[in-house]
Amino acid sequence: MTLEELQALAEKTRAAAAVAGRVVRVCQGTGCHSAGSDTVQQALARETKERGMGEAVTVMRVGCRGLCASGPIVSVSPDNLLYRSVEASDAPELAASLGGEPLERLRLPSDSPFFARQKKIALENLGQIDPESIEDYIAAGGYTALLTALASMAPAEIIQQVSVSGLRGRGGAGYPSGLKWGTVAKAAGAEKYVVCNGDEGDPGAFMDRSVMEGDPHRVLEGMTLAAYAVGAKHGFVYVRAEYPLAVSRLRKAIRQAEQYGLLGDKIGGSDFGFKVELRLGAGAFVCGEETALMASVEGQRGTPRPRPPFPAQAGLWGCPTLINNVETFANIAPIVRRGGEWYAAIGTPKSKGTKVFALSGRVVHTGLIEVPMGITLREIIFEIGGGIPDGKKFKAVQTGGPSGGCVPEKFLDMPLDYDSLVSIGSIMGSGGMIVMDETSCMVDVARYFMDFCTGESCGKCVPCRVGTAQMHRVLDDITRGTASEGDLARLEELCDMVRNTSLCGLGQSAPNPVITTLRYFRDEYEAHIRDKRCPAGRCRISQEAAA
Amino acid sequence: MSVAQTHHGRFLGSRTPAPSGDARWKLVAATMRRHGYRADALIEVLHAVQGAFGFLDDDGLRFVAASLRVPYSRVYGVATFYQHFTLRPPGKHTCVVCMGTTCYIKGAQGLVEAVQDRLGVKPGQTTKDGRVSLLEARCIGSCGLAPAVVLDGAMHGKIKAEDLVGKVEEWMKHDS
Amino acid sequence: MSPAAPGVVTFVMDGKDVSARADQTVLAVAREHNVAIPTLCALEGLSTVGACRLCLVEIAGSPKLQPACVLKATEGLNVSTRSERLDKYRKMIVELLLSERNHVCSVCVSNGHCDLQSLAQSLGIDHVRFPYLYPSFAVDASHARFTLDHNRCVLCTRCVRVCDEVEGAHTWDVMGRGIRSQVITGLKQPWGESESCTTCGKCVQVCPTGALSEKGKSVAEMRKRRDFLPYLTQMREEHA
Amino acid sequence: MSKVRLATVWMDGCSGCHMSFLDMDERILEIADKVDLVYSPLVDIKTFPESVDVTIVEGAVSNEDDLKKAKMIRARTKILVALGDCAVTSNVPAMRNQFGTEGVLARAYLENAQINPHVPNKVIPPLLPQARPLHEFVPVDVFVPGCPPSADDIFSVVADLLAGRTPDLHGRGRFG
The missing domain is CATH 3.40.30.10 (Glutaredoxin)
Structure with a gap:
């Protein structure tokens, strides 16, 4: 076509x-x-x-x-x-x-703040078009960016636009996308790959699922533009098997795009060809880490390997590989269509554009939102989210999932971007945002996340494999009231060690929920240890300890 | 499919006989064929086996290993690495409780305990009569409807412990 | 000063200038210069996995520690192989390993010849500050010549790698994940029933602890011979 | 100068560490000159005295009696020394930990009993669920690993303590 x-x-x-x-x-x-x-x-x-x-x-x-x-x-x-x-x-x-x-x-x-305060770019087609109809997507301007680029833009120009846009990886770490694309484009190698990370493993996150389900062609168009820009002919979408609807919609979308000649050989009549395959995850959080994801795409145990070399140099089967997550790819077509400058005008100086969040927990309006970077947590939770239900009091908001932290009330007015969240010990992550009120015990929340990380640790490196298990043990003791003061010091020592010595991002960030709750809610820890009491009334302090 | 041809010289096809005459093996064989019997399709093929039989048994693992020419220990290592794969047959009915963060802070633990008390099995186990499996999911991404459970594949949101136990009891009662 | 010869780099290790081939790892260079960096998963002749994290070194100007077994020597690199922080982390890693399984040194075939035991000694570990986890693990004595004791395994995967990369049998692999990981033979069969094992014994010899041993050896009698490994890999390279 | 009040205690161990202590030959006289041995399985004193300068403990904490003793000793002792692998790591006594107390008692007193198989319930203190090292129950000041620690190591530690120095076995003492 x-x-x-x-x-x-x-x-x-x-x-x-x-x-x-x-x-x-x-x-x-x-x-x-x-x-x-x-x-x-x-x-x-x-x-x-x-x-x-x-x-x-x-x-x-x-x-x-x-x-x-x-x-x-x-x-x-x-x-x-x-x-x-x-x-x-x-x-x-x-x-x-x-x-x-x-x-x-x-x-x-329809003028409620839930809708009015949002700015939709990645999600602009969601709720508007039939996700199973490529014609609908095309009618909404879909694939225009791709065919225009193939006809009139050099690969370097696309990378230039992505760089100008200031787009940073939406999967968590916020690496500048233009830089990553440039590295893959420059890397030597006849065979290159583009991989879309749809292994949205953070509990409390469903941004990528909604995009894959609601606008699958947008993801494919972004990937195809990326492939053209970096010189790849093959791509993989790695999707969680737990998202059957996303899988079937993507499968259908790939077939439709192939029928219209928007995937496959000679796309849009050009010499450029690109094929996309789906790969199903099978339930492993660590596969969100890019080297583990690549191992999984290759059909192996999803264990990460040391970087460097980075996937951009040596990725799938040793070839240069571009990995971005679903939301990142969903932003590409609008950037190419409307220009990097347009996108860069939204957001904050260092974090451009919008971010999709999955807002849930103890908040009136739970759901999926897209907001400009730089918005405050207060605006998200109290205006868009409608505040805390049942007359309860806000206690913390958890961002970044098991790799992130618990943000207390005093930061509610801080403009939200990659760097501000890191500065207070959390991360943007993929966009899960879980609101907690006074009924949540922060030690219990830390224990919950450590339980998660212990179960999801791949077991390859010692600090993460055994360190998370030992941290979980201490946290478990604290919530049962059987811990002593010395345990808290040991917990902090473990946090420092696991963070600095683990092989991959899972282990390096596993202590974050503990570190932030210790920093902002230390009194809750001390109440469990000294007074054998859970201030939120959530933990089951053992009778023996209480006595 | 041609993606990995260049990286995997092995494009041999396979003549490994299926473990039995069960027609479901044909589905598995078709998946392997579609992927050109490439070793890197291991996870896709394990999905096909589990999709057809509900779990992965030794016969299936041997068949897949031989067909894709992957060592037994690697197949077993992969099958046990991913939470989605199970080596034991699931119960007739499955109750999956989402343990995602939002569900957790909205009381998912209480749901698990309620079912656990009623059935006498821990998460990951199946009742002795093979009727019900209790499972935990990391996060099913339905955080807006927390706490959420998946009963025999159907999602139920904002569920209360007594309602969940009620549904599970129906399974225990009826010969359905 | 004349420019470095092609393929040769100069860098700083512990404050001293050292030169190395550009394809060498910092660990290899350190060993050439008799700088002791503790290791457990690394073994010359096998691929590197960077998993035990004992050989982490500091790089000037970078907050991230890097494993010396993977880190390539590059021009201008400035690494420290010892520091208070590294010592502390290395100690903790070995303590964690000792707490993870049931390493009862006194009744081990490898007592006195064990990498883990001597690491603990050289790092000055006189007790383990983390509670012992005391997991339940079996001993597999089904093989005619060898014994596998999971209680003493540190999951370094040397056995997995030597069997795959050198012997070519790939009898071993790792199953499960996290703290529940364990090495397996075949489809988690008893070792003696594994179809692919050639009984070559390489896995036993490269195992750093008493997890893999020869039958008939009593406490402290199991000494591992690893000289074959660099030799074998060298011969293969020459005949490749 | 008043003599140092020294005690030695034997919990769940084989007495090998005490034997190794005695194995230091004539050096024991040097120590004997400087200490009052106020409690020890080597002497006939029935009660652990109130104030002790140095207590050396051999053996793991395995039963309720051990635990009570450990806490009492700690309260009455200035410097507590864990002597040998059983006290430091729990060593061989911990090998029972993976089988549970019931299983262990059944194995010892029922399955392997030739006459009158029964689990004793009098005189013998109840087992703790797991045998664990001393420092997991009470703070320990000095650790002397080894099974047993060599007489040289023990002498060096005791001599250091008697001289008011902090013992340092770095690089010498080892597990096993």
Whole structure:
């Protein structure tokens, strides 16, 4: 398919959509889907058909709208109406209301801060297009960046745009993407690979899942642009097996793109070819680490290896390999289409653009949000998130998953970016953001994460394998009230050692939840140890210890 | 598929006989064929075996090892590295409790304990009659609906312990 | 000063200028200069994995410690192989290993000839500050000539590598992960029933502890012979 | 100058460390001159005295009696020395730890008993769930590893302590 053909198809699809004046979009993200949104969609389709609205109303499936806790979410355009918690039994009433008075009973104000405060780039198509329709994606401007670039941009120009955009890796560490792409492009080697890391293993994170499910072509387009930029002919999308919907949507998207000549040989009539294969993870958090991920793609135990050499020099099968995560790739097409300068104008000086967060825990509106870098935690939690439910008091927000930390109230007004979070002992991570109130015990939270890291340690290096087990043991003792003062000193010593000597990022960051809770909530530790008491009333202090 | 041809000279195809006449082995063989019997497809093929049979047994591991020409110990090492793979047959019904952070702070531990008390099995175990397996998941990514469980493949969000136990009891009661 | 010859680099190790071939690791250079860096997983003749973390060294200007067994000698590098911090970490690593399994030195075939035991001694470890984990592990005595005692294994994977890289049998691998990892033969079969084992005994000889031993050896009688390894790899390179 | 009040205690060990102590030949006279042996399995004193300068403990903490003794000794002693691998690492006594007390007692008193198989419940103190080193229960000041530590090492440590020096076995003492 050439650029002209692409534009013609986009026109045609848009024209067809315009005929149907009213579009009812039913969210089919995993959250809404589990709340029965597929039956809601069927019911709405049936109702509108029976009412003879067939031509004038289109009922369609869309990706995640973000407000997962209020699903199933249904939107109606052009009326700009949003409905929440829609059930199949609501379909007749809802269908009857189309074109007339909105159904107030289920209505969600679309100017609520949850939507108004967001800025969507990576998520711009989510909730708008049918994720299983490549035509929908094309009508929304999809693949224009790719075919335009293939026709008129040199690979170096794409890397230039990505560099100018200031985009940093959205997987966690925030390495400048342009720099990484440049290294792979410069690396010698006939064979190069592009890998998309969709192994979203952080508990409390579902950003990448929503993107893969809701806009799979966006990921593929980003990867293809990357492949063209760095000179790769093959790519892999590494997806968690726990995301069956993402897997099937990606599989379908790859097939569609191949049919349209947007993947495969001679893309867009150019000499450039790129093939993408799916690889399923099998439940190993460490595979989010890039060298472990590569081992897994090669069909081996997902154990990391020392870097250097970095994947950009020697990655898959020893070839230069570009690894970025899903959200990073989702930002590429807009950057190429609208220019790096446009993207760089959003965010903070050192962290440009937007970031997708999975907001959950003790917060009124849980769900998926995309906000400009530099926004404060207070704005996210109290404006977008609607604050803490049940009249409870905010205690901490956990960012960065098991590699991150617990951020206390005093930092709520700090502008959020990669560096500010690191400065207070946490990390941006992939974007999980879990809000905790006074009912959470911070020692118990630290113990929880250490339990996670102990179970997910690959076992290759000694500090992580045994150090996490020993740290977990101390934390377990503290939560049971059987620890002594000396244990706290030993815990801190272990944190320092595991952080500085572990082979990979998992071990190096495993102490973070402990270090931050010790720094900001030390009194809670001391209460468990000295007074044999859990201030949050969460831990089961052993009778013996209490006595 | 041609991706790794250049890196793996072995493009031999396989004549290893399937462990039995069970038609499901054909699905497994098809996956191996699609990947050109490449050793790097090991995890994909193990997914196919588990997808077809529900777990990985020694016969299956030997078949995969021989077909892909991967040493037994490596196949076993890979199969036991990843949490998704299981070497034991699962129960007729499965109850997966998400232990992601959000579910945890919203009481997932209580869900596990409630089911554990009712069934008398620990996470990762199956009841003696083979009826129900209790499992924990790291995070199923449905944090908006925490605490969440997956019962026989279907997600249930914001679930209470007594409701969960009720559902599990139905499995124990009926011969379904 | 004349420029360095091609392929030769000069760098600073513990404050002294040393020269090395550009393909050498810092560990290899250190050994040439009789600088003792503790190691456990590294063994000349096998691939490096950088797993035990005992050979970590400091690099001037970098906060990250790097394993000397992997770190390549480069021009201008400035490494310290000893420091208070490194000593402390090395001690902790060995203590963690001692706490991980059931290393009862007094009744071990390798007592007196064990890398782990002598590491503890040279690092001045007189007790282990971390609680012993006392896991439950079996002994596999099914092989006609050798014994595998998981209680004494440190998961250095020397056996796995020598069997794969030198013998070519790949009888060994690691199963599970994290603290539950363990070395296995075949499909976790008894060693004696493994189809691929050639009974060459290389794994036994490279094992740093008493985890792998020859049958018939009593306490303190198991001395490992490792001279064959550099020789074998050298011969292979010459005939490659 | 008043003599140093020295005690030695034997818990779950084989007495080998005491034997090694006695094995220092004529040097023991040098020590004997400087100490009052106020409690020891080597002498006939039944109660552990109130204030002791140095107590040397052989053996792991294995039963409730050991534990009580360890705490009492610590309270009454200025410098506590863990002598030998059993006290320092728990050594051979810990080899029972992976089998559980019930299994161990059954093996010893039931399975291997020739006559009147029964687990004794009088006189013999109950076993702790695991045999563990002394320092996991009470703070220890000096560690002398070895099974047994050599007479030279023991002499050097005791001589240092008597002279008011901090003993240093760095590079000499070793497990096993």
